[in-house]
Amino acid sequence: MTDLPIRDELRGVEPYGAPQLDVPVCLNVNENPYPPSAELADDAGKAVAHAVSRLNRYPDREALALRSGLAGYLGAEAGVRLVPEQVWAANGSNEVMVQIMQAFGGPGRTALSFAPTYSMYPEYARNTFTAWISAPRRDDFTIDADDALAAAAEHEPSVIFLASPNNPTGTAVSLDLVRALHDASSAVVVVDEAYAEFRRAGTPSALSLLDSHPRLIVTRTMSKAFAFAGARLGYVAASTAVIDTLRIVRLPYHLSSVTQAVARVALAHAPELQRRVEQLRTTRDELAAWLRTQGLRVPESDANFVLFGTFADRHAVWQSLLDRGVLIRETGPDGWLRVSVGTPDETEAFTVALREVLKT
Numbered sequence: 498m499t500d501l502p503i504r505d506e507l508r509g510v511e512p513y514g515a516p517q518l519d520v521p522v523c524l525n526v527n528e529n530p531y532p533p534s535a536e537l538a539d540d541a542g543k544a545v546a547h548a549v550s551r552l553n554r555y556p557d558r559e560a561l562a563l564r565s566g567l568a569g570y571l572g573a574e575a576g577v578r579l580v581p582e583q584v585w586a587a588n589g590s591n592e593v594m595v596q597i598m599q600a601f602g603g604p605g606r607t608a609l610s611f612a613p614t615y616s617m618y619p620e621y622a623r624n625t626f627t628a629w630i631s632a633p634r635r636d637d638f639t640i641d642a643d644d645a646l647a648a649a650a651e652h653e654p655s656v657i658f659l660a661s662p663n664n665p666t667g668t669a670v671s672l673d674l675v676r677a678l679h680d681a682s683s684a685v686v687v688v689d690e691a692y693a694e695f696r697r698a699g700t701p702s703a704l705s706l707l708d709s710h711p712r713l714i715v716t717r718t719m720s721k722a723f724a725f726a727g728a729r730l731g732y733v734a735a736s737t738a739v740i741d742t743l744r745i746v747r748l749p750y751h752l753s754s755v756t757q758a759v760a761r762v763a764l765a766h767a768p769e770l771q772r773r774v775e776q777l778r779t780t781r782d783e784l785a786a787w788l789r790t791q792g793l794r795v796p797e798s799d800a801n802f803v804l805f806g807t808f809a810d811r812h813a814v815w816q817s818l819l820d821r822g823v824l825i826r827e828t829g830p831d832g833w834l835r836v837s838v839g840t841p842d843e844t845e846a847f848t849v850a851l852r853e854v855l856k857t
């Protein structure tokens with residue numbers, strides 16, 4: 498390894514990723530615990546067979562049928578009107594965000610976000626030779642608007658990342674802050690709405706600001722609400738000018754015909770998936786309430802996970818839960834742990850295990 502002409506900043510670095518362990522209750526990477534229905538699987542099987550019969554050809558490079566379906570879905574979900582040319586898709590929202598950094602970050606440029614937040618953002622910055630600035634959140638994990646504007650004025654970022662709801666805290670960002678950062682800077686403001694479908698009633702999506710904010714970019718994913726993490730489909734809504742810029746940096750034929758086909762099937766099944774989202778929201782609220790009855794701190798969550806704490810030795814708690822067959826995530830600020838919302842049975846298994854651990 499040492500003889501390789503590896504970039505200095507990659508030397509000795511471990512690849513990102515949570516442990517993938519075979520345990521009875523897996524609540525560590527914010528997956529949707531409900532697998533796709535038999536009907537969806539059946540329709541996807543047919544769509545894959547059709548796509549495979551044409552695999553000698555490259556996929557639709559512009560993924561227009563898929564982008565049109567995604568525009569329709571977002572329109573219905575958030576009550577906005579989008580044309581397909583305002584939507585772009587790639588292999589997970591991770592790839593979408595790397596494309597954003599390739600287009601708007603780069604050497605001599607800076608990206609800004611507010612910690613604690615999604616730990617991949619600094620990696621996108623490193624990989625695209627973009628300087629990375631992490632400004633702090635308040636103790637309750639909300640972002641102070643004055644501090645945020647001061648950080649934007651001081652560092653003059655070309656990209657600002659706002660995860661809403663934020664991972665790992667579950668905290669939503671106010672649209673006032675999105676507007677203020679957009680209007681006070683010359684950055685593209687990326688609102689990462691990977692978990693947006695789980696937001697509580699009355700929390701609007703930043704999609705509603707797209708019309709009046711040309712440098713706003715809203716990213717979404719099928720990995721969470723659509724229960725399609727294995728399919729790898731992330732997408733973005735923005736002005737056509739932003740989308741046309743992303744089209745410059747994408748690799749040719751980046752989104753396989755198979756991925757495009759199964760994603761379109763998932764869109765056709767969106768209403769049934771929405772019912773699962775409702776169930777997960779209810780379980781999340783019950784879980785947060787139960788954790789509070791145990792004397793734990795739990796920030797308000799608009800996502801399909803909750804952060805809870807604090808523990809003098811969080812690793813010991815994480816390990817004791819794992820010893821009882823429940824895998825959660827040791828992430829976020831010291832002392833905190835994050836648990837994804839599972840089925841009612843999985844959530845019950847977690848609460849039983851945690852109750853035992855808290856007694857010891």
Ligand code: PMP
Nearest residue numbers: 589590591615664691718720731
């Ligand atoms: N954004 C946030 C805030 C996330 O938590 C995740 C995944 N955990 C992603 C983006 C990436 O999701 P994907 O690449 O599966 O679309």
